[in-house]
Amino acid sequence: MNLTSDLYIVGIGPGNLKQLSREAYAILQEVEVIVGYQRYLDLITELISNQQLYSSGMRAEKDRLQKAISFARSGKKTAIISSGDAGVYGMAGPVLEYINQQKLELKVEVIPGITAANAAAALLGAPLMHDYAVISLSDILTSWTLIKKRLQAAAGADLITVLYNPRSSRRQSQLVTAQKIFLKVRSEKTPVGIVRNAGRQQQEIIITNLQEIPVQKVDMLTTVIIGNSQTYCQNDQLVTPRGYQL
Amino acid sequence: MNLTSDLYIVGIGPGNLKQLSREAYAILQEVEVIVGYQRYLDLITELISNQQLYSSGMRAEKDRLQKAISFARSGKKTAIISSGDAGVYGMAGPVLEYINQQKLELKVEVIPGITAANAAAALLGAPLMHDYAVISLSDILTSWTLIKKRLQAAAGADLITVLYNPRSSRRQSQLVTAQKIFLKVRSEKTPVGIVRNAGRQQQEIIITNLQEIPVQKVDMLTTVIIGNSQTYCQNDQLVTPRGYQL
Numbered sequence: 001m002n003l004t005s006d007l008y009i010v011g012i013g014p015g016n017l018k019q020l021s022r023e024a025y026a027i028l029q030e031v032e033v034i035v036g037y038q039r040y041l042d043l044i045t046e047l048i049s050n051q052q053l054y055s056s057g058m059r060a061e062k063d064r065l066q067k068a069i070s071f072a073r074s075g076k077k078t079a080i081i082s083s084g085d086a087g088v089y090g091m092a093g094p095v096l097e098y099i100n101q102q103k104l105e106l107k108v109e110v111i112p113g114i115t116a117a118n119a120a121a122a123l124l125g126a127p128l129m130h131d132y133a134v135i136s137l138s139d140i141l142t143s144w145t146l147i148k149k150r151l152q153a154a155a156g157a158d159l160i161t162v163l164y165n166p167r168s169s170r171r172q173s174q175l176v177t178a179q180k181i182f183l184k185v186r187s188e189k190t191p192v193g194i195v196r197n198a199g200r201q202q203q204e205i206i207i208t209n210l211q212e213i214p215v216q217k218v219d220m221l222t223t224v225i226i227g228n229s230q231t232y233c234q235n236d237q238l239v240t241p242r243g244y245q246l
Numbered sequence: 247m248n249l250t251s252d253l254y255i256v257g258i259g260p261g262n263l264k265q266l267s268r269e270a271y272a273i274l275q276e277v278e279v280i281v282g283y284q285r286y287l288d289l290i291t292e293l294i295s296n297q298q299l300y301s302s303g304m305r306a307e308k309d310r311l312q313k314a315i316s317f318a319r320s321g322k323k324t325a326i327i328s329s330g331d332a333g334v335y336g337m338a339g340p341v342l343e344y345i346n347q348q349k350l351e352l353k354v355e356v357i358p359g360i361t362a363a364n365a366a367a368a369l370l371g372a373p374l375m376h377d378y379a380v381i382s383l384s385d386i387l388t389s390w391t392l393i394k395k396r397l398q399a400a401a402g403a404d405l406i407t408v409l410y411n412p413r414s415s416r417r418q419s420q421l422v423t424a425q426k427i428f429l430k431v432r433s434e435k436t437p438v439g440i441v442r443n444a445g446r447q448q449q450e451i452i453i454t455n456l457q458e459i460p461v462q463k464v465d466m467l468t469t470v471i472i473g474n475s476q477t478y479c480q481n482d483q484l485v486t487p488r489g490y491q492l
Contacts, residue, residue: 011364013267021360022271023264061490085360085374087367093375093485098492100480112360112368114267114331118257121333122358128331129339130388131396133405135377141489142376146404150377153403157396159379234346239339243387244307246344 001026006106007072009092011085011113015043016199019119024111028079035068036081043083043200052076065095072106085115089136089164116198117162120223123205124193125237127225132160137167137174144174151181158186160231160240163224167215175224179213182226186210191227193238194218207236247272252352253318255338257331257359261289262445265365270357274325281314282327289329289446298322311341318352331361335382335410362444363408366469369451370439371483373471378406383413383420390420397427404432406477406486409470413461421470425459428472432456437473439484440464453482 001023008027013019020028028034029047038055041048054071056063068080082090092110099106121128133154139147154161161182167175182190188211196204196219208214210226218224231240247269254273259265266274274280274293284301287294300317302309314326328336338356345352367374379400385393400407407428413421428436434457442450442465454460456472464470477486 016269018269018272019267019358021259021265022268023262025268026264062492065492085364085368087364087372087374089375089488092368092372093488094490094492096372096483096485097487097490100483100485101492110368110372112265112364114358114360115364118331118333118358118361122331122338122356126333126338126342126356128333129335131379131381131393133377133379133400147377150403150405153399153405154379157399158392159396159399237342237346239342239346241343242335242339244340244343246308246311246340246347 001030003027003030003077005109006077007068007108008079008111009086009095009108010079010081010111011090012040012044012081012083013114014116014119014199015083017044017046019114019199021111021113024113027111031079032076033071033078034081035064035071035078040081040083061091061094065091065098069099069104069106085113086110087112088115088134116164116223119198120193120195120225123195123198124207124225125239127193127227127231127238127240128160129240129242130160130228132162134162134164136164137178138165138171139174148177148181151178155182155185158228160228161226165220166222166224167218168220175215175218179210182210186229191231191233191238193225194222196222198223207233207238247276249273249276249323251355252323253314253354254325254357255332255341255354256325256327256357257336258286258290258327258329259360260362260365260445261329263290263292265360265445267357267359270359273357277325278322279317279324280327281310281317281324286327286329307337307340311337311344315345315350315352331359332356333358334361334380362410362469365444366439366441366471369441369444370453370471371485373439373473373477373484373486374406375486375488376406376474378408380408380410382410383424384411384417385420394423394427397424401428401431404474406474407472411466412468412470413464414466421461421464425456428456432475437477437479437484439471440468442468444469453479453484
């Protein structure tokens, strides 16, 4: 593969080398430097041979993107990775914002990946067959008022709703509030699917309903999908009908 | 690769063999039968060697899924394909619904793919960096009243909004109505990205704004992304800030 860009922002999918796109895999094999959060680098160790690696911790996004840009500007073909799709709560935004702010000349490409919503949905059956919303419950960078407004809108418009970052050791209450918002307008029995560590070792799948969400089992490695009013559960699978006559 | 299921429902991504997941590619190489809409089979001809192919036309979903199930039940390892992600307005739902209705015993697996929202976003920059809604404007299987309600909810809650099936030769007015709904609550200058034939030959990218959407250029092969109130356009790229201090 001929690397024509200087910097690649690569979504590695949910965390299983099989779920990388063929393009993402080829690029990561051929770049000279890969930059990423250590946990994500660990997920792709099998494809690493001579590439130089740079990692830093959670919330060190700015450090990582500066390093990646600096490697790329020094003439080394570089990739910076995100899990899932780099364009969904990932590194694509901050990298492009920084390059624009600093008015840097750099050829950059975003390589899409399978985001958690789609990976989790495939494991649960077919819950995302109709219109849906993707909402992060993390209020670190977004006001909780705005997040609640979005949850209310999604619930009221009967959108299937995928919750990213649903709960962490420091954010315990958001998922419970989200659950209450949905319970106001959607049946207690609305099917809910919970996927933890999609595609990774220790993958866990829970099929439950809106009333009975096992909140304690949800953490930052978890994606929660709340069905719409038509979603049903059969044979341990969630399916949202689209309306085909079958 | 060891094929342990009877039937695979495979998302082939936007239509470029590079954007298939490695797993999807391996499965399609190794199955005995591939079933799909002819246009999608055309997108993967390069990987076809000895697989038996079955195709039928648009709206013949039931015919295709019955054929795929019938091949699989006869003992042939079979894949049925959708473009993008099979779980997003694709074949995953109807196949699972039919199998459940008919109480068939069949080992089925959904193999996720890169859906149009993520493929288009990567080509546009990083518009999907915050909460978003995915809404199909096709009112063939869904009431237009419900679709409008969802558009109003997404617009009002400042969700980035991805429109699937935005316009066809028979559905000309829906995109214009969607535009009006957003213009009621969002600035005329809200950036809008339009991607036609993402990842395929004749790919086209248009960056415009809510007021100036070139409706005539939008068809069924097009994905439209309407930014939220924070999305901006710089260097022909759409970026939605997530709020990182850079």
